[in-house]
Amino acid sequence: MTLPCGAGSCPLSVPDRDVRFDLPVGQIRRVAASGPEVDETKRNFLKLAAVAGVVGLGAGGAVAGALQYVQPPVVGLTSYPTVLLLDVDGKPLTIGKGSLVAPSGPGPYPSNILSIDQATLYIFYYPLRNEPNFLINLAPTASNVPGGIGPTGSIVAFSAICQHLGCPAPAIAYYPPGTCSETPGGKSFYIHCSCHGSTYDPANAAANLTGPAVIPLPQVVLMVPSTGPNANQVFAVGMNGAPVKGHINTLQGDYGVGNTSAVATETPVHLCSFPA
Numbered sequence: 001m002t003l004p005c006g007a008g009s010c011p012l013s014v015p016d017r018d019v020r021f022d023l024p025v026g027q028i029r030r031v032a033a034s035g036p037e038v039d040e041t042k043r044n045f046l047k048l049a050a051v052a053g054v055v056g057l058g059a060g061g062a063v064a065g066a067l068q069y070v071q072p073p074v075v076g077l078t079s080y081p082t083v084l085l086l087d088v089d090g091k092p093l094t095i096g097k098g099s100l101v102a103p104s105g106p107g108p109y110p111s112n113i114l115s116i117d118q119a120t121l122y123i124f125y126y127p128l129r130n131e132p133n134f135l136i137n138l139a140p141t142a143s144n145v146p147g148g149i150g151p152t153g154s155i156v157a158f159s160a161i162c163q164h165l166g167c168p169a170p171a172i173a174y175y176p177p178g179t180c181s182e183t184p185g186g187k188s189f190y191i192h193c194s195c196h197g198s199t200y201d202p203a204n205a206a207a208n209l210t211g212p213a214v215i216p217l218p219q220v221v222l223m224v225p226s227t228g229p230n231a232n233q234v235f236a237v238g239m240n241g242a243p244v245k246g247h248i249n250t251l252q253g254d255y256g257v258g259n260t261s262a263v264a265t266e267t268p269v270h271l272c273s274f275p276a
């Protein structure tokens with residue numbers, strides 16, 4: 001409909017009164033001053049999508065940025081280090097002057113001697129700070145055992161974390177002869193985990209004597225140079241066997257112990273109760 005123009009006025013076109021804007025509920029439609037009709041619903045949707053995309057990208061970046069701080073870093077070593085063991089007094093653990101030999105009598109002993117009292121656990125960490133190991137002297141009961149060092153090849157070291165469900169020392173401990181009347185696997189001395197009863201043979205690379213564990217304890221490779229400035233000192237240089245329980249890889253899961261690792265004493269939990 002065209003309104004009549006007065007003097008100096010311009011014609012103004014407006015829709016006829018009977019023109020129906022038959023629009024769906026929720027749809028916004030603006031009539032342009034000139035040009036085609038614009039669908040504001042679509043336009044707003046596109047604007048919203050664009051804004052959401054920008055916000056989403058920003059939020060995604062923020063989440064990714066935050067996650068790099070939430071995820072624990074994988075720490076560990078790339079190879080087995082050579083680590084000098086220290087005795088309970090912090091001095092190099094040395095073989096040759098009676099050290100690491102089962103004491104023949106009651107102490108006190110010279111400070112640089114690790115007098116292996118078999119009622120005590122000797123624990124050192126290697127290769128990582130959360131991987132404890134036993135240092136065991138099987139003398140005089142056994143000699144020249146696999147991996148054994150010392151005057152009679154009786155000194156061995158194994159992971160002090162049970163390969164069943166991971167109970168650590170002192171729940172898993174060395175049982176010297178006479179500790180209990182039972183003889184699992186026919187052995188009078190063994191490593192026994194009091195959590196569920198697994199036993200291991202320290203004279204045979206910690207092979208399983210009884211379950212529920214089904215694999216041996218990892219064994220620490222010990223080395224004693226015979227000459228040079230470190231002659232007769234005891235080094236840990238590697239580990240044999242399965243990964244330490246709870247670790248995908250014995251070399252990953254914590255930081256390394258460094259160049260030295262001190263032996264510490266613990267009181268074992270000796271429990272003479274074995275599964276039938």
Ligand code: FES
Nearest residue numbers: 162164165193196
């Ligand atoms: S954790 Fe040692 S026997 Fe189960």
